Amino acid sequence: MKVLIVSQYFWPEAFRINEVVLSLIEVGCDVTVLTGQPNYPQGEVFDGYRAAGFGVQHHEAGYSLCRVPLVPRGHGGARGLVVNYLSFVLSAGLLGPWLLRKQRFDVIFVYAPSPIIQAIPAVWLAFIKRAKLVTWVQDLWPQSLEATGFVRNRRVLAMVAVLVRWIYRRNDLLLVQSQAFIPPVQVMAGKTPVLYHPNPGELAFGQTQPLGAPALLLEPGFNVVFAGNLGTVQALGTVLDAAELLLPHPDVRMVLVGSGSRSEWLQQEVLRRQLDNVQLAGRYAPEAMPGILAQASALLVSLVRSPIMSQTVPSKVQAYLAAGKPIIASLDGEGARVLEESGAGVSCPAEDAVALTQAVLRLRAMPSNELQRMGEAGQLYYKQHFDPAVLATRLAQIFSQVLAGKKA
Template identity: 30%
Template sequence: MKKHILVISQYFFPEQFRINDMCEEWVNRGYKVTVVTGIPNYPKGKFYEGYGVLKKTRENYKGIDIIRLPIVPRGNNSIMLILNYLSFVVSGFFWKVFTKVKADQVFIFEVSPMTQALPGVWYAKKNKISCFLYVQDLWPENVEIITGIKNKAIIGVIGKMVDYIYKNCTKIFTTSQSFKKSINERQVPIEKIEYWPQYAEEFYQPLKKTGTDETADDIFNIVFAGNIGNAQGLDILPRTAKILKSRMNEKQVRFNIIGEGRYKNTLINTVDKYDVSNMFNFIDKQPAEKIPEFMAKNDAAFICLTDSPLFKMTIPAKLQSYMACGISIVASAGGETSNVIEEANAGLTAPPGDEEKLAEAILIMLTKPKNEVRELGKNAKKYSDSHFNKKVLMDQMEIHFENCEESEGIYNV
């Protein structure tokens, strides 16, 4: 009989995160999976309809047992966000004390906040079992960007918490090679850290290109799908659109922005301010399963990260999704993200925050024959199949699960 995996993730179904698919895959492979999560409220910051502190606190989704802890919703400001982070930790502490769940090992899906890892670490220590941490957002670096906190004393305290988490995890997996180096620099042994890139769910596949009322014309359509937050740096698009508007003659471009987030209203207002509203099409958040349909209706997909040392080390999850759909990519990003796109020959990149270079990249894409643009998309799909293959990656993770000594949380091999 295979093991019982306790997954700690502040975000889970119906919120759209890759951990949903990972847990479903583990169930399909015969594992018992229990997920400890929060009340769904991402990205809008309000509890989803039908959910609340006393509503749907226990659920079963595709064979996955879900335990929802009471939390403060994210809201739309930094104070609410901090309360959201802390409330999960406090609820997780009391859950750890009183829970009767008996798991064989812990898997922590760490997107911000890293504070969410604490209940998993505490549970693993209490029960003397192995604890795996999957790092997708580096802390304390990420704190300064998300919350704007610069106080050295506060960042120092957060750094000590991060070190405590790293020290008490059996194995640490990272979504980029650069993260390995950064974590190693915090005195974590390199053999304890492993690069394990994200994969795209199986429904991310190339579909036959079709047009809609919004995209069935000669306009070059560029799509962005995902959270519209400050970290995405989408403020570069109105500035870029202004440049394109001044340089284009017959050729035109449209940015189709799919999603919700704390920055969306500001972005819409900025688009109006730059007088480029005719070049933008805002589309409500869509189920992840529908995103490939939108990819098929566009000529290129857009990735954007703000200009910071942290984001040069980051590979956003949407890169794998885009590549799996076989669409060419235009990126305003540096570091690992641009390296992957260039290595795959999957599109064009511009330095983060540089609207002039981004406009040039888009103009180059516009002048390419359509078959060349499609070839970039095919290259993206080939790279995805060889580097981000779901079965291969999940097989690798299963080896770690099976080779870890339950009683001591160390490897047999």
């Protein structure tokens, strides 16, 4: 089966679609990727690439990689992001067909975190190639635009909703990363079927880890590790508030591993509030994360309180479950449900610093065998629900069903 994957974000940027490609190849799919020039999250094009560059590469893992030009994100600001998004849509729509000329595809698969508009060139390509179109919805539009404050104008939000409905209804199938996404997506999708397909865990957690010291060595104590994007929806203010409440417990430390739009703000706040129990460790490669998470006493996932965020399962949840460590979920809705169902940790309401503090102290007071039991429960749940090989096999079967015209 020949599959074209359309994603604005791709290797060497760190997104889950990178590993989904490798897993699809393992189950026998012939994969080609259409993407842009890597510039996330720094906002500058990576060394060895050019913003105006385009062409075809052949990756050693066994897939072809077609890159089109785009305008880098820059260092923040709505205008820069909008130009970045639109530049990919335009260049993928115009240059994509030329780079992919004379190639036939059975399925075009869109990996669709924000922005969903990256599916527009895929709609055009599916028409040209007479291929089936499947979009994997990772974020709800226009709801997420409103929740993050990126767009507040009601008329603009209504126009975005019209565009999203147009995109959804030109697909043969929509996949969603959370079961809670099904109702709102189905309302906009019309007759296009919607199916739950979760994000898989990271391949690195299923591989033998190299010997030697980990990339980051944690200090002794009860280390609560947050790993991933440090952005506006991660409720990092709540994390710092909890850290301040935990100052009387000198053995407890909050370790934030990652980078994002709030990195600079975090550095300023930690200094201003003299939070010597908060460590900003910086960003590390995905393959280094298993060794870092393995040292944690507990792993933290947090989101802001909003209806849209309560429908989301952060992708770090899968990595946390695979790590085999107790998890603290400072969030509402679907993410908390997954944690409670797995038995891998404790949850508390989103943006409640007091409840988060109590959750940390509750785990700190537990005997080691109980913490180990939570970690083992998480790993079992991961193998049953998020194993990359199992989900890749399921995804290939879904593609086959779409090709056969059957309901997935």
